[in-house]
Amino acid sequence: MAEELRKAGFSGRILDSSSADFAAASRRFSAISEARARYISFPKTPEDVSTAIVYASKAKLEIAVKCGGHHASGANSVEDGLIIDLSELRGVALNKERTEVTIGGGCLWEDVYTFLRNDGLACIGGGVHNVGVGGHITGGGYGPLTQKYGMACDNVISATVVLADGRILRASDTENSDLLWGIKGGSSNFGVVVKLVLKTVPDPGPWVFRSIALSPSDLPTIIPRFVEHCNNNEKKSEEVVLAFLNFVRGPHNEPLTLLNFTLCGSVDKFSGLFKYFLEGLNPLGDTTTNYPSLVELSHALDELLLAGPDRIATAGLPIVKISSKLIEGLWQRWLDYTNSNPDAVNTKIVFELHKTTRHRPEASCLRVTEPVHNMLLISAEHNEAKNDAVALDWVHETAQLVRQRQVKDWGKDLGVWANACMLNETSEDCWGLNYPRLQKLKAKYDPTCVFNRFFPIEPRRSRI
Known part of the structure; x- marks a missing residue:
């Protein structure tokens, strides 16, 4: 070859x-x-x-x-x-006006943030440094600036895409706009994205990351406060970038709840927020770290996300709101799974709350168009290959239970977030009502399904 x-x-x-x-x-x-x-x-x-x-x-x-x-x-x-x-395609360049950054399709977010830092700039990207830009953006893209500027795909100006027949096309609002719509949420189903042009914004740092460890006995107190914060949008702000509620195991495999905050600005301005969450509690651990820019902030979750077993099965779901019953049910389900499977003690469930904003949701194929929603991440982690099937089933079943609970509590099912899901979810789960339009787009740009590894889309031509 x-x-x-x-x-x-x-x-x-x-x-x-x-x-x-x-x-x-x-x-x-x-x-x-x-x-x-x-x-x-x-x-x-x-x-x-x-x-x-x-x-x-x-x-x-x-x-x-x-x-x-x-x-x-x-x-x-x-x-x-x-x-x-694509790891050799990692060039980064800023336009003369400093309003746009052009990045290679193989860049990691740390490449982009590091390049922009000297100019005091940022772009709407991911929260973890070694995540690939191309996959993150074409899958939608949540991150530290989502609450103010929308998702990463909402801030794409143009993309250069290599198609199944080898043609190299530029996609923007004015040329091949249907292709741009498809790759903003449709991932690699239509071609290989080799270049992206993104909007830049001022880096709003400094940033603060605070992590608070709580015992299970604190759950009856913390759950109602967390639910109120999630469901009352008036309590959220652009400065409180993310609030995490994590189910994890401690150093001796004891069950813990981690309450994490990613904040923009000095820690002193958030005293009221911390009082609301922590009054009357005695945390087992409490650490605060300051970060001058997105470069450093993108390493804040290294210990939580990058350490642990090699075998991981995941699911991600956009959720409208949360309820105490949902959190309590997932806590018990997580306890049962990790207690009965010693190889799975590193498994995590993460409620990720942020004031998500969607800018022009009609300009992307993402299923979720809710102006305000949150995320739930499920990560089954283990070491032995013999437990792969069990982990995949548990993650899938947990995701389905959450979706059913969302319909029961709030009357809405936002589907799944494809960028964090295994392939046992369906393409319709990922794209909902946009799927038929994606099928027609597939017939136009990749009719023989050369690109079929990511929630494959079945081509369907328009009937005349």
């Missing part, structure tokens, strides 16, 4: 199973998502991506696209196929 690709003009590296760094290049954030590809390519240019796609199609090799490698479903790996690893 390498020789044929070179003759076709491919300029990047190509690995196979005999290459010294093949095993390292095959690793992913979750070992569940790893597969043994036949080849791994590292394109240096959009033209390289085009060459690799055309070759793979002729050779009948299935394609997977890898940016940061965080998606736990296996969408970024493929057995006996070709992986297009």
Whole structure:
């Protein structure tokens, strides 16, 4: 393959199973998502991506696209196929007016934040430094500035996409606008995003991250306060970026609740917030860390998110509101699962509350258009491959129970957040009423389903 690709003009590296760094290049954030590809390519240019796609199609090799490698479903790996690893496409440039940043499709958020920091700027991106920009944005993109500026995909000006037939197109509001709509939430279903132009904003830092550990005996007190804060939008502000309620195990496997806050500004201005949540409680631990910019803030959750077992199954759900019954039910379900499965003690459930804002939700294919909503993340973590199926089932069943509870309590089901889900959810779960339109778009840009690793969309042409 390498020789044929070179003759076709491919300029990047190509690995196979005999290459010294093949095993390292095959690793992913979750070992569940790893597969043994036949080849791994590292394109240096959009033209390289085009060459690799055309070759793979002729050779009948299935394609997977890898940016940061965080998606736990296996969408970024493929057995006996070709992986297009975008890690060489990591250029970042600022326009003269400093209002737009152009980034390569293989960038990580730390690349972008570090580049913008010297100009006192930021963009609407993710909260964890080593998440890939391309996958995060094309999956929607929640982050520290979502409550003020919308989701990451809401702030895309244009994208350069390599299609299934090798063509390289620019998508914006004025050219190929249907393609732009599709990749803003449709992930890699329509092509490989090799370049993005994003809006910039002033970095509103400094930032504060506070983490408070509470015992299970505090739950009857903290749950009503958390519910009130979540459901009363007047209590939220742009400065209280995120409030997390986490179910985790402590250093001796004891069940704990972590109450985490990501805040914008000096910690002193949030004394009223902390009094509201903590009055009458005796935390087991309480740490506050100050961060000057998004670069440092993007490392705040390293210990919680990046340490632990290699095998992870996840689900993410947009939720309208929460209820005490929902939290209590999930707490008991988490306790039962982790108590009965010693290999799963690192499993987490995270309520992520923020005053999410959607800017022009009609301009993306995301299912969730609620102007105010929150997120629930479920992460089943373990070490042994024999427990993969159990973890996948538990995560899926938990997500379904939450969706049923949302309908019962609030009369709304916002589906699932594809960027955090395994492939046992359906494409209709991800995109809802937008799915038929996505099917027509698939028929236009990828009728033979060259890109089919991420919640595949079945092409359907319009009837005349």
